[in-house]
Amino acid sequence: MSPSPMTRAATQTAATGTGIAMPSLSDLCRSVLDSNREKIAIQKPDVALRKLELILTSALELSNGKGFQAMSLRDLSRASGISMGGLYQYFDSKTTLLKMILSGVSGAVEGALADPPPEVEADPRAHLLWLIDTHVRLTEQMLPWFTFSYMEAKNFPLAERRAAIDSEALTESYFANVIARGIASGAFAGSTSPLMPALIKPLLQEWYVKRAKYRRRGVTIETYIATVQQMVLDATGAKALETPPGG
Amino acid sequence: MSPSPMTRAATQTAATGTGIAMPSLSDLCRSVLDSNREKIAIQKPDVALRKLELILTSALELSNGKGFQAMSLRDLSRASGISMGGLYQYFDSKTTLLKMILSGVSGAVEGALADPPPEVEADPRAHLLWLIDTHVRLTEQMLPWFTFSYMEAKNFPLAERRAAIDSEALTESYFANVIARGIASGAFAGSTSPLMPALIKPLLQEWYVKRAKYRRRGVTIETYIATVQQMVLDATGAKALETPPGG
DNA sequence: ACTGATAAAGCGAGCGTTCGCTCGGAAACG
DNA sequence: CGTTTCCGAGCGAACGCTCGCTTTATCAGT
Structure with a gap:
């Protein structure tokens, strides 16, 4: 897994002194996972979470580079290291992937x-x-x-x-x-x-x-x-x- | 030709009192036409200008509605009333159309x-x-x-x-x-x-x-x-x- | 600790569709 | 009649998505 701007983020508190915690990548993906449980075919939560992080991180990187529309699912498959069929166990359409983010x-x-x-x-x-x-x-x-x-x-x-x-x-x-x-x-x-x-x-x-x-x-x-x-x-x-x- | 936000604009002066003229749609298309003369196969300037206005107006409307990437040239052909082959006498690729705008x-x-x-x-x-x-x-x-x-x-x-x-x-x-x-x-x-x-x-x-x-x-x-x-x-x-x- | 059955997860060639783009000929013009 | 303009079916490529199959994980029963 290549280093991403988000990976460094643990559940840390911002330096504002007010004690509001910023969500980490894991937090975000967990929340995405929870609110799309019915669309995701994977059962084991820890496996699902790890791969979802991979998918979302790669999808954001590709989309922000060339646009979501221009990012093909083959691009995403290559970048995330997950096969086409594997991707479709985490969303049922490209639009669903967009909604997740x-x-x-x-x-x-x-x-x-x-x-x-x-x-x-x-x-x-x-x-x-x-x-x-x-x-x-x-x-x-x-x-x-x-x-x-x-x-x-x-x-x-x-x-x-x-x-x-x-x-x-x-x-x-x-x-x-x-x-x-x-x-x-x-x-x-x-x-x-x-x-x-x-x-x-x-x-x-x-x-x-x-x-x-x-x-x-x-x-x-x-x-x-x-x-x-x-x-x-x-x-x-x-x-x-x-x-x-x-x- | 359907009414567009730009068609109302003649070569009028903004109400700023400073006398700077705002470019009309014709002005814009003429400038685009001039700076892309070698890419445009049409010879008669007045014909080229009229159709280029049609193309650019339609392209902007479609792109701003669904995104440039998602706008197909068949969409543009339908909206502008110009055939696929006809469009390609005004640009040699979709990217050129983008550059024109x-x-x-x-x-x-x-x-x-x-x-x-x-x-x-x-x-x-x-x-x-x-x-x-x-x-x-x-x-x-x-x-x-x-x-x-x-x-x-x-x-x-x-x-x-x-x-x-x-x-x-x-x-x-x-x-x-x-x-x-x-x-x-x-x-x-x-x-x-x-x-x-x-x-x-x-x-x-x-x-x-x-x-x-x-x-x-x-x-x-x-x-x-x-x-x-x-x-x-x-x-x-x-x-x-x-x-x-x-x- | 090993095995074999059952389920979960992963895979990629292939489907139908649509894309950007071309080209040979028809239509319009002077 | 020559030139310019217009046309749309058709090309290869790439798209989102599917599905039958393989690989991996899980866990009784011995």
């Missing part, structure tokens, strides 16, 4: 963003910064998954496309809610644009969509997070961070 | 952003606002072209992918240059993040990538432009606009 992404987003730590939730300003931090770190952890989900979204079958839009709307609502609370409590300016929640999203997506660019330029994830946080604070009329990223 | 986009971007009116270029602040305004209006005018270019970028052959990255880097450099000049002249804060030019881009792309969302929500292009302009001014430490968008 999507379910992993949307599940992880909800799992990570839905339950902020109590001390953060109490303060809209801290909550907003936490959402930005957690989202960027989650996408970093699951980079191939998010690039896949983002880039292939438009080729989804209709049902999956709707699901993707809903998932995005949900994420946006997290930001909308916290900003609304912040305005109500006086932490954010009342003149904050109603478009603000929608405009935060592309700033978060930028990190994983153009990941190679920032790696090439030597921009660290901490710098990126701090910059976006500062930009959002500026736009919401909140006070500056203690450590301005531009200095 | 890309060249139209990158050409239009450079044509629109490279030469700001003199009175705008003199003032970094006005120049920055003009870049945002012009870029968003250009993408609105050429919506199917930009959606195509953005969504299909990662499936390009390697040479075209590099060209797309270069084109994006060029756009970013326009913002980088004007911000650098603004900092030098004191119009923008020296603490402005060096990431700022890179972060403006996704805010501009958001408009056409999620165009349907903003249409559904009734967000006008003027509101969107003003909001992004305000956000960038906030982040660069410049003074506020006369008419804040949030009020």
Whole structure:
């Protein structure tokens, strides 16, 4: 098995200090396995999990390189070392494989963003910064998954496309809610644009969509997070961070 | 010929007051035709132009609906009313068709952003606002072209992918240059993040990538432009606009 | 500990279909 | 009548997917 960007990830905690655990590759595959149990013919869970990791890792690598549509199942068979017939014991169609990856992404987003730590939730300003931090770190952890989900979204079958839009709307609502609370409590300016929640999203997506660019330029994830946080604070009329990223 | 988002566009001037003309569909196809003359077997220019418009319009519509890869040339033949053999007198491979669309986009971007009116270029602040305004209006005018270019970028052959990255880097450099000049002249804060030019881009792309969302929500292009302009001014430490968008 | 039966998992040639693309001839034009 | 434009059946290749078979794992019974 060739080294992948995900394999290094154990069930580790991100350096945000809030104690939210990021899902490891095994966690993701287990969740995918559980929610597609009826489509998977393999009985022994540990065998299924190991091979599913192989399949999904290879599928993400190939898809992110040439596109899901252009990735043939023969490509996937070769890359994963599993025969054509073997692959079809883990999904009943190529579309199901796509759905599996999507379910992993949307599940992880909800799992990570839905339950902020109590001390953060109490303060809209801290909550907003936490959402930005957690989202960027989650996408970093699951980079191939998010690039896949983002880039292939438009080729989804209709049902999956709707699901993707809903998932995005949900994420946006997290930001909308916290900003609304912040305005109500006086932490954010009342003149904050109603478009603000929608405009935060592309700033978060930028990190994983153009990941190679920032790696090439030597921009660290901490710098990126701090910059976006500062930009959002500026736009919401909140006070500056203690450590301005531009200095 | 079915009505398309582009057909309404004559060679009209955007409402920015700066007098920069946006390219019409005919302009675009003519430029594509000129730069691919050797690949196109048709001799009479007016015939070639009319059919090329048909082909490109249909290709954009189909590709933006199901993806370029998934659009078969038989689909394109049916949609454009031109036979398979007929299509191949306008390009020698499907990849060439893709390149044609890309060249139209990158050409239009450079044509629109490279030469700001003199009175705008003199003032970094006005120049920055003009870049945002012009870029968003250009993408609105050429919506199917930009959606195509953005969504299909990662499936390009390697040479075209590099060209797309270069084109994006060029756009970013326009913002980088004007911000650098603004900092030098004191119009923008020296603490402005060096990431700022890179972060403006996704805010501009958001408009056409999620165009349907903003249409559904009734967000006008003027509101969107003003909001992004305000956000960038906030982040660069410049003074506020006369008419804040949030009020 | 070994064996043989039963089930689980793995395999890849082959099926029907569709793809990008070609080419010889018909149609339209000047 | 020569030239330009248009046409669509047909080519080889590659696609998603299947299925009969082999290999491997499991575990009584001796």
